[in-house]
Amino acid sequence: MARRKVGVVGYGHLGQYLVEHLLSSETCELCFVWNRTTSALKGKVDDKYILDDLEMFSQCGADLIVEVAHPVITETYGEKFLHDADYMVGSPTGLAKKELELKLRNATVKHGLYIPAGALWGGEDIKKMADRDTLKAVKLTMSFHPSSFRLLGELDVKNKAVKEKKTVLYDGEVRPLCSLAPSNTNTMAAASLAAHTLGFDKVQGCLIADPELTDYHIIQTEVWGNSHIKDKVFYVCTVRKNPATKGHVTGSATYNSFLSSVYGANGKGPGVHLC
Numbered sequence: 201m202a203r204r205k206v207g208v209v210g211y212g213h214l215g216q217y218l219v220e221h222l223l224s225s226e227t228c229e230l231c232f233v234w235n236r237t238t239s240a241l242k243g244k245v246d247d248k249y250i251l252d253d254l255e256m257f258s259q260c261g262a263d264l265i266v267e268v269a270h271p272v273i274t275e276t277y278g279e280k281f282l283h284d285a286d287y288m289v290g291s292p293t294g295l296a297k298k299e300l301e302l303k304l305r306n307a308t309v310k311h312g313l314y315i316p317a318g319a320l321w322g323g324e325d326i327k328k329m330a331d332r333d334t335l336k337a338v339k340l341t342m343s344f345h346p347s348s349f350r351l352l353g354e355l356d357v358k359n360k361a362v363k364e365k366k367t368v369l370y371d372g373e374v375r376p377l378c379s380l381a382p383s384n385t386n387t388m389a390a391a392s393l394a395a396h397t398l399g400f401d402k403v404q405g406c407l408i409a410d411p412e413l414t415d416y417h418i419i420q421t422e423v424w425g426n427s428h429i430k431d432k433v434f435y436v437c438t439v440r441k442n443p444a445t446k447g448h449v450t451g452s453a454t455y456n457s458f459l460s461s462v463y464g465a466n467g468k469g470p471g472v473h474l475c
C-alpha cells in the first residue's frame with residue numbers, strides 16, 4: 201500500500217521530533233518540511249525535503265499537512281491547505297478566533313481538519329457527548345511551574361510575581377485566555393473544539409502557577425453531563441500527571457501523543473476530527 205505523504209510546517213521541538221520519526225515510518229512518508237528560516241533546516245534535513253516557499257506547498261502532493269509552528273500559519277494557509285489535503289492543526293489556540301474557526305469548518309469540504317488531542321484525556325468521549333447534546337460543562341485546570349508559562353500582558357506580570365505560593369493566574373472562559381497564553385492552552389482549545397456545543401465561550405479554563413511543580417505538568421479535565429435520572433448529574437474527573445523538564449512548555453508524553461495523532465489523522469473524511 202502507498203505510504204501517506206506528510207508535509208511538516210515548522211521545525212522546532214515538535215517538528216524535529218515528527219520529521220525524525222516520519223523518515224523511518226512504514227505507513228507515512230515525509231514529502232516536505234518548511235520552516236520560516238530555511239537555514240535551520242540546512243544540514244539537518246536532506247535538501248530534497250526542504251520547501252523554501254510555503255506558497256508552493258501544493259507541488260509536493262501532500263495527503264496530510266501538519267502545522268507545528270505558530271497559530272498564524274492556520275490564519276494564512278489553513279483554508280488553502282484544506283483545499284488540497286487533510287490538515288492537522290498543531291496550534292489549535294488560533295481557532296479561538298471565531299471567524300477563523302468558522303472559515304476552516306466551512307473549508308472542510310473535501311478534506312478533514314484534524315485536531316491533535318495533545319495532553320487532552322477523554323476528548324473523544326467529550327465529543328460523543330457533544331454530538332448527542334448531553335454535555336453540560338467542561339473545565340480544564342492546568343498547573344505548571346512558573347517557568348513553563350509563555351504568557352502575554354497582565355498574565356505574564358502576574359506569573360513573574362509568583363515566588364513560593366501556588367497562584368491561580370486565570371479562571372474563566374477559554375476564548376480570551378487563548379490569545380494571552382497561546383503556547384499553554386492548546387489542550388484547552390482542543391477541548392473547546394471537542395465540546396462543540398459549548399465551544400470556546402463556555403468551556404472553562406484555569407491556569408495555576410505552582411513553584412513546587414518542578415518535574416510535572418498536571419492537567420485536570422472535568423466533565424459534567426445530563427443523566428436520565430432526575431436530579432443526578434453525570435461527572436468525570438481525570439488527572440494527567442505528565443513528566444516535564446522545568447521550564448519546558450511541552451511535557452514528554454505529549455510528543456508521543458502528537459506522533460500518534462499524525463498517524464491517526466487519516467480516513468475520517470470532511471469535517472473536524474480529534475486525532
Ligand SMILES: NC(=O)c1ccc[n+]([C@@H]2O[C@H](COP(=O)([O-])OP(=O)(O)OC[C@H]3O[C@@H](n4cnc5c(N)ncnc54)[C@H](O)[C@@H]3O)[C@@H](O)[C@H]2O)c1
Nearest residue numbers: 210211212213214236268269270290291318319383386450
Ligand atoms: N496541541 C498541543 O497539545 C501542543 C503541544 C505542544 C506544542 N504545541 C504547539 O505547537 C507549536 C510548535 O511547538 P514547539 O514546541 O515545536 O515550538 P518551538 O518553539 O520549538 O518551535 C516553533 C517553530 O515554529 C517557528 N515559528 C515560530 N513563530 C512562527 C511564526 N510566526 N511563523 C512561522 N513560524 C514560526 C519557529 O521558528 C520554530 O521553528 C506551537 O505553536 C505550540 O504552541 C501544541
